[in-house]
Amino acid sequence: MSKKRPSLGLVAELSGVSPSTVSRILNNTAKVSDSKKKTVLRVIEETGFRPNLAARTLAGGRAMSIGVLTQYIDSPFYGEAIRGIEEVLASEDYTALFASGRGDRELELERLNMLMERNIDGLIVLSSTLEDHELEALAKELPVVLTGRATLNQKLTSIGFDNLGGGGLALGHLAELGHEAIAVIDGPDDPDAKLRMDGIRVECSQRRIDLDPELIEVGDFNELGGYQAMVRLLDKPKDFSAVIALNDQMAYGAMLALSEAGLDIPGDISLLGFDDLPHSAYTVPPLTTISQPVNRIGAMAASTVLAMSAGFAQTSDQSVAASIVVRKSTDSPKTHG
Amino acid sequence: MSKKRPSLGLVAELSGVSPSTVSRILNNTAKVSDSKKKTVLRVIEETGFRPNLAARTLAGGRAMSIGVLTQYIDSPFYGEAIRGIEEVLASEDYTALFASGRGDRELELERLNMLMERNIDGLIVLSSTLEDHELEALAKELPVVLTGRATLNQKLTSIGFDNLGGGGLALGHLAELGHEAIAVIDGPDDPDAKLRMDGIRVECSQRRIDLDPELIEVGDFNELGGYQAMVRLLDKPKDFSAVIALNDQMAYGAMLALSEAGLDIPGDISLLGFDDLPHSAYTVPPLTTISQPVNRIGAMAASTVLAMSAGFAQTSDQSVAASIVVRKSTDSPKTHG
DNA sequence: TTGTATGCGTTATCAT
DNA sequence: ATGATAACGCATACAA
Numbered sequence: 279m280s281k282k283r284p285s286l287g288l289v290a291e292l293s294g295v296s297p298s299t300v301s302r303i304l305n306n307t308a309k310v311s312d313s314k315k316k317t318v319l320r321v322i323e324e325t326g327f328r329p330n331l332a333a334r335t336l337a338g339g340r341a342m343s344i345g346v347l348t349q350y351i352d353s354p355f356y357g358e359a360i361r362g363i364e365e366v367l368a369s370e371d372y373t374a375l376f377a378s379g380r381g382d383r384e385l386e387l388e389r390l391n392m393l394m395e396r397n398i399d400g401l402i403v404l405s406s407t408l409e410d411h412e413l414e415a416l417a418k419e420l421p422v423v424l425t426g427r428a429t430l431n432q433k434l435t436s437i438g439f440d441n442l443g444g445g446g447l448a449l450g451h452l453a454e455l456g457h458e459a460i461a462v463i464d465g466p467d468d469p470d471a472k473l474r475m476d477g478i479r480v481e482c483s484q485r486r487i488d489l490d491p492e493l494i495e496v497g498d499f500n501e502l503g504g505y506q507a508m509v510r511l512l513d514k515p516k517d518f519s520a521v522i523a524l525n526d527q528m529a530y531g532a533m534l535a536l537s538e539a540g541l542d543i544p545g546d547i548s549l550l551g552f553d554d555l556p557h558s559a560y561t562v563p564p565l566t567t568i569s570q571p572v573n574r575i576g577a578m579a580a581s582t583v584l585a586m587s588a589g590f591a592q593t594s595d596q597s598v599a600a601s602i603v604v605r606k607s608t609d610s611p612k613t614h615g
Numbered sequence: 616m617s618k619k620r621p622s623l624g625l626v627a628e629l630s631g632v633s634p635s636t637v638s639r640i641l642n643n644t645a646k647v648s649d650s651k652k653k654t655v656l657r658v659i660e661e662t663g664f665r666p667n668l669a670a671r672t673l674a675g676g677r678a679m680s681i682g683v684l685t686q687y688i689d690s691p692f693y694g695e696a697i698r699g700i701e702e703v704l705a706s707e708d709y710t711a712l713f714a715s716g717r718g719d720r721e722l723e724l725e726r727l728n729m730l731m732e733r734n735i736d737g738l739i740v741l742s743s744t745l746e747d748h749e750l751e752a753l754a755k756e757l758p759v760v761l762t763g764r765a766t767l768n769q770k771l772t773s774i775g776f777d778n779l780g781g782g783g784l785a786l787g788h789l790a791e792l793g794h795e796a797i798a799v800i801d802g803p804d805d806p807d808a809k810l811r812m813d814g815i816r817v818e819c820s821q822r823r824i825d826l827d828p829e830l831i832e833v834g835d836f837n838e839l840g841g842y843q844a845m846v847r848l849l850d851k852p853k854d855f856s857a858v859i860a861l862n863d864q865m866a867y868g869a870m871l872a873l874s875e876a877g878l879d880i881p882g883d884i885s886l887l888g889f890d891d892l893p894h895s896a897y898t899v900p901p902l903t904t905i906s907q908p909v910n911r912i913g914a915m916a917a918s919t920v921l922a923m924s925a926g927f928a929q930t931s932d933q934s935v936a937a938s939i940v941v942r943k944s945t946d947s948p949k950t951h952g
Numbered sequence: 953t954t955g956t957a958t959g960c961g962t963t964a965t966c967a968t
Numbered sequence: 969a970t971g972a973t974a975a976c977g978c979a980t981a982c983a984a
Contacts, residue, residue: 561899
């Protein structure tokens with residue numbers, strides 16, 4: 279019953295031209311007389327013809343799709359990037375194919391294979407358990423753009439945050455408010471976290487502020503890890519007046535721990551995060567945070583793969599600047615007599 | 616330089632068998648002698664052969680992909696569902712193709728076309744601006760499973776939340792704590808919101824509680840809308856001791872408004888949300904909420920399309936039960952002398 | 953400018 | 969149980 283979809287051949291027949299002519303019109307790959315073009319276009323309209331992507335791909339054309347490798351598709355952080363990617367790709371008639379590895383190497387490899395089976399024209403790696411040499415190997419087969427690994431490997435094209443600068447911004451803000459004893463909730467073993475930490479350290483030494491190693495606790499980039507790290511921090515005999523969480527999600531967890539301890543933000547403790555997730559404007563109090571333009575990164579990554587796929591060489595590294603969004607979670611430390 | 620991917624033909628040649636035999640082994644579509652099977656499998660291993668999906672699709676096989684139509688891929692709510700969908704699909708070697716319409720009908724149609732071009736084997740509609748009759752038309756062309764439209768149209772297969780029951784649960788909880796003047800932050804014009812509201816109303820009449828229309832403000836299912844609705848509520852001369860927000864995101868916004876007004880949760884006002892988003896365990900205070908097993912819904916939707924695609928008829932409606940997660944944002948109203 | 957012929961990698965229909 | 973062959977819908981090299 280269901281009449282099968284019209285094919286290019288049908289359109290050609292109905293238009294009284296050859297299939298190649300229709301193909302040419304579709305892909306704008308050669309000149310076609312206006313009259314023929316007009317009728318073909320009309321027939322396409324009438325029949326509702328849409329090229330079969332499988333056939334097009336098989337015949338050597340592009341698959342019109344870009345793979346996106348990530349850990350968790352449902353993460354507020356990657357969500358931002360994904361939106362940027364989607365917008366750019368869609369505007370060029372490309373589609374994003376997502377593959378989440380959930381931090382499991384086996385699964386990630388499996389999903390990556392799935393992407394390759396689908397003849398993707400390029401790959402954006404938002405985060406991955408893959409090692410550099412594996413990514414390099416991949417990059418020899420198709421355009422690959424990484425995010426968050428800037429400066430780590432010059433053989434790979436990457437779009438980075440200015441994590442170093444962001445770290446400096448964070449510490450600078452607190453220092454200028456007058457904080458001297460500053461605790462940090464570090465992230466997992468991850469290039470982004472490392473560079474943010476480095477930025478904080480550099481700024482510390484420039485301002486002659488002492489970063490007490492005892493006041494650095496490691497989290498997992500999630501709420502729970504931030505909560506637990508904050509609890510451990512609070513347990514220590516050491517005093518501190520401000521806390522930097524290396525991402526907003528951990529800051530959320532820290533907020534809860536602080537509140538349960540009866541501490542006021544920013545009255546007792548100032549708190550600062552990274553990423554400026556959409557939700558951060560609505561925490562209580564609204565969170566001061568380092569804004570990494572994540573969705574711009576996504577957009578840049580997308581236009582970069584597209585450019586590479588079209589044969590344009592790319593400069594290997596690009597990065598976007600961080601900025602600070604000052605809200606209500608940071609203030610001067612209270613001076614106790 | 617880049618040696619092109621090994622094909623089924625190559626594998627056949629190297630194994631000394633015909634292409635058909637290799638295909639049979641791959642798809643388990645006929646008996647093949649163990650000896651041949653063994654060598655073919657070995658060659659596949661050695662060459663790293665992976666079937667080309669475009670070819671497979673073109674040749675009449677399945678595309679091994681299910682389209683997922685949604686408004687915003689980066690939304691904590693849909694994120695949950697998407698995870699459920701992905702897990703089920705991946706386990707069956709299927710892939711989800713996402714298309715976000717961002718609430719724009721034109722864009723949504725455009726993205727839907729993109730999905731059709733890709734020969735999807737089925738479609739899951741998480742949310743859509745499409746009307747029922749359009750969805751019915753679609754459902755005639757391929758398996759379609761909806762979420763959140765249960766009971767609205769019997770011709771369509773759908774997986775629904777028990778919004779009605781959830782609404783009852785919410786009001787029941789507050790009623791039993793002793794609340795009588797209850798405000799509601801309603802959602803946009805949306806079946807889910809409507810049913811939640813209905814559930815609240817039904818429970819109200821059973822408990823002889825009066826739901827003051829003045830205390831119902833409409834939000835947009837986002838933090839900002841919740842914030843604004845709460846501000847409007849606070850502006851009214853009417854008194855209330857509890858607020859139900861029809862989803863967690865609006866509850867987050869309400870929390871901020873309440874805090875800015877100097878009101879304590881739950882000391883002054885109890886607050887309750889819907890959805891039990893991952894973040895809700897980490898708000899200050901942690902949010903009491905109606906848990907809709909969103910990711911189970913996703914999983915059910917996925918297995919349902921798969922079943923339909925395999926030719927099994929489906930009962931038209933399924934739904935999963937709601938439950939209440941009591942945390943710290945609700946308590947008995949304070950009795951003022 | 954336009955048409956013809958061939959091939960892309962796989963499945964499916966026949967044979968054997 | 970296995971192989972030969974056609975077909976899927978399109979792009980492209982080659983002819984005209």
